[in-house]
Amino acid sequence: MTDTAIDIEALRASHARQYDPYSTATIQEHLDDIADRRENLPMSFSEKGGFWLATTYDDIAGMLRRNNKGFISFPNIPDGVLAFGQKRQIPIELDGPIHAQYRKLLDPLFSPSKVKGMEEQVRQIAIDLIAGFADKGEVDLVPEFAFPFPGTVFLSVMGWPVEDADMMNKWVGAFLHGVPGGTEEETLAARVDASEKSRAYIQAIVDDRRANPRDDITTAIVQAEFDGEPIPDEDLSDLFILLMMAGLDTTASVIAQSMAYFAKNPAKWDEMFADPDDIDAAVEELLRWTSPAVPTRNVADESAEVGGLELPKGERIHCPLAAANRDPKYYPDPDEIQFDRDPHPHLTFSLGTHRCIGVHLARQELRIAFEELRRVMPTFRLADGVEPKEHLSLTWGVEDVRLVFTPQDS
Template identity: 30%
Template sequence: MSGALPASFAIDAATARVRLDQHDPAFVADPYVAFAATRALGPAFFWEDHRLWCFTEAEAVNALLRDRRLGREILHVATREELGMPEEPAHTRPFYDLDRLTMLSREPPAHTRLRTLVNRAFVSRQIERLRPRIATLCHRLIDGFEAAGSVDLIAAFATPIPVTIIAEMMGVPVDMAPQLLDWSHRMVAMYQFGRSTETELSAVAATEAFVGFLRGYVAERRGAPADDLISVLIAAEADGERLSEDELIASCILLLNAGHEATVHSIGNAVKAILESGLDTAGWFARPGGPEAVAEEALRFDPPLHLFQRYVLEPCEIAGIAFSKGDSLGLLLGAANRDAARFADPDRFDPARPVRPHLAFGAGIHFCIGAPLARLELEVALPILFERLPRLALAGAPRYRDSWHFHGLERLDVAW
């Protein structure tokens, strides 16, 4: 770690309570310093700013991601009245009406049905066959900026790769990418703490526009199926059940939003880590299994998603903390991936470290369905970038986006 503790950070060891402003510039730039400082409190701390118990240790986070006493939804086992949970503001309902239809926001049996249908469609695409297309795209992007000698790598390389690939997979025009990105950014902002009414209204408008756009393509594919994800989802069937049109649209939007946002951050964070570590890229990318080892270490070292929340589905005690039905707790994936109890010298970027499972993609029934594609994009993009630009170096201080609980770069200036 090279950063300093955020100025807003304050800790009460007696009560395991922490104050920390997620917008503190030091935390935005390097949250791992604050995460490390909480480890003396044990497996969890209470984040006062968000009224949330947060777990940081790899063993605990891994176990809780699989714990069926916890879930992504709560209203399937309790009423709002029972929990004292207020109704959603009327102006946010179009967003949540869609969000509730995704497998990410459901628990079994609804989750099982949705994941089975979407997984069959997604896996049946045989992700590995996308390798040549991803490679061609990476080369084309580099061709476009190589002569300049310097570039913001987030805008010129990390962003276009995942949105182009997912647009092509879905069968929507690639020239719609800027609009898809705009809708995605505005919708994903709903998952951040402390959002404003303006952010909520923007997300709802993006949701309605995105849904309207996809309805046209779904109608078109029903009459004329093509070799794309929308057509496969329309045809997907398990035990006689299919996705409803609204579920199909919600699934497409989830795949774009989650896949794009996370993969942009994964590529940017990986390049930054490689450059700052001084890794012998020529050596690593030439050896068998080298690209995979570098990609996995990058995902562990600086993952794109740092928080996954769960509801408590039944009264229980976890790590000596009593939870009531309906309580919410936070699982800090970023902190767990830097836990020295699982990863020796965790703040060092080291692709040679012994292989141990990281938690960048979560675990349990909500393990990221797009993990194979995200891994493939990293394994293809990183070697091509460093082979084409062997003198690649940082040309300015990397700048992280203030969008926690995501952790990714807003700008990465490089030169060669």
């Protein structure tokens, strides 16, 4: 590009500040650290992991928008080490024409009109799960609802057996969080085991749909062809695993973080339902505030500009979406939930070519989840002496939300 080579080592050294994506801090503590960086060193380089951290809305939005235009999404992990030792994740780590082909296949399957047609099915799943604890007056909302709800919806819309939800949730847990409190070896073993079992499970479904096509999303994907060629089994398996993970942990995190917040801020729970026409705006604000996803982007051109820095090809930039969504430049008092904010767009579903495929399904699931929880839990609080345990890592979320409420007559 130019004959002035970038002295990347000097640039890294002058912006050095360690960042731990797997920190054991709470989400708010972590966001406080990000706020300090945004103020003092908005682009920093973490020697540990070897990646840059972006902290402003403009820098992060700018990179996400430039996917395929100077940036690519592979590898989508800050330290660049593939999480499960496999190849590129389909479709989130694909770029260019092959990614466009996958989107052309998948987007219509999760379009607004298709998702609208799933509404009753989704609501019934929420009602059934809530019925499982409504008469008890106490619940750990994460295992009882936040996690199984999107998981069961996934199985149901894919046309897979919904009774497999527990098994699938365990695989997803192993992929994304390993063995909490366990050794690295235990985590690796759990992931290998989950990988082998989930692949065998999915292969059986793929084989079944080839032999017995049905009118469902799975069959549509299995029968798809790119340039006259069917999608190889291994790629189908990768795709289904990614869809499974992408829809579960993120939606679960938004529900769990939100309900933990409402337990401490009951007036907001009332405010959310004060005007039924405004519930969508309230869901948007909760999406902004919870932002579970933490993508990483990579410089693909000879160099690219981010936050005033010219970074050479191959540099990785970690982009916690919550960092963008808490930028006070666009959200005054960013750590506060305000349902009547000016609708400055949050980045929770990312931007550009990798915009979340499940955006319409997620919004519908969240609205239904909160509406149905409200019917059973008009008031609730955290159980005495248990603070929800949060985690950062590859999806920011909450491990338990133990709530107490007035039991409903069964």
